Amino acid sequence: MLGTALLAGCSEDAAAPSESLPSATSAPTTEALPVVGPADFPVPPAARTQDAAGAETFLRYWIDLLERQQAVPAGQPLRDLGPDCGECQRIARVFDETAASGWRYQGGELTLNDVPAPVMEGETAYVSFGIRQEAVQRVDATGAPVDDGQDVAPNVFGGINLIWSAASQSWVVTGFGYG
Numbered sequence: 001m002l003g004t005a006l007l008a009g010c011s012e013d014a015a016a017p018s019e020s021l022p023s024a025t026s027a028p029t030t031e032a033l034p035v036v037g038p039a040d041f042p043v044p045p046a047a048r049t050q051d052a053a054g055a056e057t058f059l060r061y062w063i064d065l066l067e068r069q070q071a072v073p074a075g076q077p078l079r080d081l082g083p084d085c086g087e088c089q090r091i092a093r094v095f096d097e098t099a100a101s102g103w104r105y106q107g108g109e110l111t112l113n114d115v116p117a118p119v120m121e122g123e124t125a126y127v128s129f130g131i132r133q134e135a136v137q138r139v140d141a142t143g144a145p146v147d148d149g150q151d152v153a154p155n156v157f158g159g160i161n162l163i164w165s166a167a168s169q170s171w172v173v174t175g176f177g178y179g
Helices: 051-070 076-081 088-101
Strands: 104-107 110-114 120-121 124-132 134-139 153-165 170-178
Touching: 051 076, 051 088, 051 110, 051 124, 051 153, 051 170, 076 088, 088 170, 120 134, 124 170
Parallel strands: none
Antiparallel strands: 104 134, 110 124, 120 124, 124 153, 153 170
């Protein structure tokens, strides 16, 4: 998010600027990061650093995005952030099919239980995690179940593989799964 600053005016008799301070033109500038992810739920800047902290923050964002898109349901943001991730594409397709059928999800909240330090190898990050998934059921417009659903999974192992995209200045998902 971009911030704005409000500057107060100076009176004519204000002291001259200190010669020991750098001029405004000597300060380094950084261009705004391009928006990645849904416009109303973009990948946060903390998840857009090419280091272990950025990779872990991206995982946390990804889990939040999964929950958000399941609630809609809509798969396109998952496709956008995981174009070469087979499981990401499958989840996106199921979300889209659910919406096209007029169905929705009940439950299915995700909570990360454990996230060890990511393994970094060049432009790739491997992040394992433990996750809790609450019971989830797809239902039709009347609230009637349309499939068997899934029971609560209190602590299952998962992982996400990420690659750094210099073009978008963000992580991109190349592999994901849990269960």
